[in-house]
Amino acid sequence: xxxxxxxxxxxxxxxxxxxxxxxxxxxxxxxxxxxxxxxxxxxxxxxxxxxxxxxxxxxxxxxxxxxxxxxxxxxxxxxxxxxxxxxxxxxxxxxxxxxxxxxxxxxxxxxxxxxxxxxxxxxxxxxxxxxxxxxxxxxxxxxxxxxxxxxxxxxxxxxxxxxxxxxxxxxxxxxxxxxxxxxxxxxxxxxxxxxxxxxxxxxxxxxxxxxxxxxxxxxxx
Numbered sequence: 365x366x367x368x369x370x371x372x373x374x375x376x377x378x379x380x381x382x383x384x385x386x387x388x389x390x391x392x393x394x395x396x397x398x399x400x401x402x403x404x405x406x407x408x409x410x411x412x413x414x415x416x417x418x419x420x421x422x423x424x425x426x427x428x429x430x431x432x433x434x435x436x437x438x439x440x441x442x443x444x445x446x447x448x449x450x451x452x453x454x455x456x457x458x459x460x461x462x463x464x465x466x467x468x469x470x471x472x473x474x475x476x477x478x479x480x481x482x483x484x485x486x487x488x489x490x491x492x493x494x495x496x497x498x499x500x501x502x503x504x505x506x507x508x509x510x511x512x513x514x515x516x517x518x519x520x521x522x523x524x525x526x527x528x529x530x531x532x533x534x535x536x537x538x539x540x541x542x543x544x545x546x547x548x549x550x551x552x553x554x555x556x557x558x559x560x561x562x563x564x565x566x567x568x569x570x571x572x573x574x575x576x577x578x579x580x581x582x583x584x585x
């Protein structure tokens with residue numbers, strides 16, 4: 365009989381390492397196969413909650429926020445691009461790439477969870493942001509992502525226009541910050557064990573096997 369596994373995936377649409385972490389997690393779940401029945405809940409986290417609608421140039425933003433020079437930023441993006449390619453995801457970074465506000469994207473993700481299409485919505489938003497280089501604060505772009513995820517475009521547009529689920533997203537963000545989450549991706553298993561960062565599939569697979577076998581240590585990082 366498959367073991368039940370709750371997975372809370374705390375992340376932001378603007379986080380490239382969250383793409384790597386999710387792709388690695390999904391490969392790990394494929395590897396364990398029928399041994400595990402996983403229930404994934406995507407939890408909101410905003411790396412840049414004050415980001416204006418027009419966004420910022422990625423290189424300039426990283427330099428301002430983290431003090432990284434252009435060469436270091438380029439090296440980091442190359443590493444992300446290579447990691448993504450190995451996991452079947454294309455990062456289309458260029459000199460004009462931008463970081464956008466993601467709050468409305470998180471509202472759509474919350475709604476997608478109610479509709480049972482949250483994983484599909486998350487993947488669609490990552491594609492929009494990193495592969496298509498489109499704004500995650502543009503409502504029409506978000507509606508297109510919802511449609512790509514198998515959701516009703518009109519209903520998605522209504523969610524965005526109405527401001528629905530704003531309070532719920534703010535509440536969930538507060539919950540995870542109050543639990544000590546300050547970096548993403550943070551992947552919590554059965555509300556007890558945690559792995560952070562864009563780890564390779566084997567790290568997730570080993571952790572999952574240990575958890576379901578009852579041999580996992582009390583904490584993972």
